[in-house]
Amino acid sequence: MSDAEIKAELIAVGTVNIDRSLLGDITIPTAGPGAGKTAFFFRWNAHRVRLAVDEGAKLKAVADNGDVVIFKGPKVLVRGHIEEELIHCPEQAYITISEQCIFDCKYCPVPKLSGKIKSLDEIVRMVEEAYSKGNLKAISITSGVAGSAEEEVERAVEAVKALRKYSLPIGVSVYPTADSNLKLKEAGVVEIKYNVETMDREIFKRVCPGMDHDFIIVKLKEAVGLFGRNFVFSNFIIGLGESDETVEAGLEELASILDQAKEGDRIFMTAFGSGAGSDAFSITVTDKIEDIQSGAPKVQELLADPIYLNYASYAKHKGKIRV
């Protein structure tokens, strides 16, 4: 089994039966579908997954020679180790400001948990404690919507301003508002995430009442112009009843946001993977965009008839392996 297949299997199952004494220092998430549940980060090679603890799970993890081994039935699925968390994440301070929400996404426990709203002092104290451990590499701020989306953006802006002193990259994930992109960018945020929850609009209406899918997409598009390519993210949940076609179309729609750039947008482009180390470009979109936008294949066209390569074929294709 390849690492990618193992990762897919672990994510698909999502839960592991593990002796809690093996977990060490872990934190209980206060946001997202896993809020309130015990979970841990498992790492092997360059891969990391978050797994929830469940005594009835079909995967079982045991300690073995300093490693943690996950079994599927009698067979070893993977051998790795549990990563220590700083705040909800290895090497990161991942902080939820408001642990409550006026929305009621049907899969989300946050509205039912009705947690607290962290003060600015408390947030700074938490980050200071994580920073003092010496391996803090990034700060992530997220929030439910306690009163209004605008108030949450203000809370996030204040938190980011107070945390800039650590000179660490700060990412924010909130429900967008009319000016959230601009305000968060000006505050010093480098990475933004607005969750679309699902790309099936009909399911969205049923499971995320009161939220505006079109508005989230508009704000994601706007964010690409401001924060740049690879600095804008979204999550969506698989398994709400959507079809595979909807998932594929949704991924294409999100990936093709760059094709839809408009005059005045700012686009930052940089390569990673096999292009890593090459120059990056900061582009301001001008009124010529419409003349040239159809000069190259669009993401949808490229994905219409894909040829999938395994790594060996890819390496040969790129001249890394000569035969």
Ligand code: SF4
């Ligand atoms: S917006 Fe939806 S998913 Fe996010 S915290 Fe509120 S209820 Fe949960």
